[in-house]
Amino acid sequence: MAWNEPGGNSNNQDPWGGKRRNNGDRKGPPDIDEAFRKLQESLNGLFGGGKKRNDDGGGTGKGGAFGLLGIALVVLAAVWLYSAVYVVDEQEQAVVLRFGKYYETVGPGLNIYFPPIDRKYQENVTRERAYTKQGQMLTEDENIVEVPLTVQYKISNLQDFVLNVDQPEISLQHATDSALRHVVGSTAMDQVLTEGRELMASEIKERLQRFLDTYRTGITVTQVNVQSAAAPREVQEAFDDVIRAREDEQRARNQAESYANGVIPEARGQAQRIIEDANGYRDEVVSRAKGEADRFSKLVAEYRKAPEVTRQRLYLDTMQEVFSNTSKVLVTGNKNGQSNLLYLPLDKMIQNSSGSSAPVTGAAAAGNNNDVSSRVAPDIQPTRTRETR
Secondary structure, three states: OOOOOOOOOOOOOOOOOOOOOOHHHHHHHOOOOHHHHHHHHHHHHHHHOOOOOOOOOOOOOOHHHHHHHHHHHHHHHHHHHHHHHHEEOOOOEEEEEEEEEEEEEEEEEEOOOOOOOOEEEEOOOOOOOEEEEEEEEEOOOOOOEEEEEEEEEEEEEHHHHHOOOHHHHHHHHHHHHHHHHHHHHOOOOOHHHHHOHHHHHHHHHHHHHHHHHOOOOEEEEEEEEEOOOOOOOOHHHHHHHHHHHHHHHEEEEEHHHHHHHHHHHHHHHHHHHHHHHHHHHHHHHHHHHHHHHHHHHHHHHHHHHHHHHHHHHHHHHHHHHHHOOOOOEEEEEOOOOOOOOOEEEEEHHHHHOOOOOOHHHHHHHHHOOOOOHHHHHHOOOOOEEOOOO
């Protein structure tokens, strides 16, 4: 039977333990004010507050005020505890300031700090961050180029990152502009556009890190990438013409170097061959001169022993050498006083000879005298030769 049916509840009470008001046979849910009043009384009893009721049974005294204050304190304590307890991940660190002064650096784990007297700065110190910069720069040879670059960095010292500089990443951007303009301003345009980018990136990284260390920003630059630079769009066409001219110059230079690499070794080889021939000729002449001098010394010794024999032998050797090197010989006169002219065509004789009779045939044909062959050998006295060496 329901609690509010007639005769079902003899005590005339509602489900919350309170007596029903005597207002007829009214049926319905309990009064909200009554339920709230009962909850407040329970809280007052929990926090030790006494309750005082008026004559008509309504209202609360000091105990109700203390109850509300206790609820507020509990809520504030819960909110404070929720904000004071924090978790630092494995890749993070946290810097705690107490009364505005550095207190400690907290590592990974569950930690607590005490706001508002403490302030906490929590950052990821292992993740690499990137910053991109692009702008027009003036090169060493007074040309304007657009140089894009990317700077990769990470936080190496969270305490310096938080305390020393107000906005460390803005300072990083300003330092990047300064380092980039200094390096590009001391580099020629062709180096910026072609093979000089790697060297520029290394110099920019070194200079930028030096700036950041001077400012004590707690930032470490891990990589600087200088991308392909280009001329401004307004002068791109003229710039392309200059690039093509430089390429033609480089191609002509390579061809000249290739030709030089082919000609110079050949010329050096010829020069070396001439030097070797000259050295060989010098050695030959010196050796021959030494041999002739040695031969002459030995000949003098033999001449002193037998002058006539040696003189005759020298004469015969000389005539043999002369006659063997000439092709025509004219012989005039003999010891009998005859003036016959004898012509000996030795070249024809050697060419047409086939046996030992060839010299006799040639002599008979030239002089038309059958006795010549018998008188030439013992009686000839050569007077001159037309062709000698």
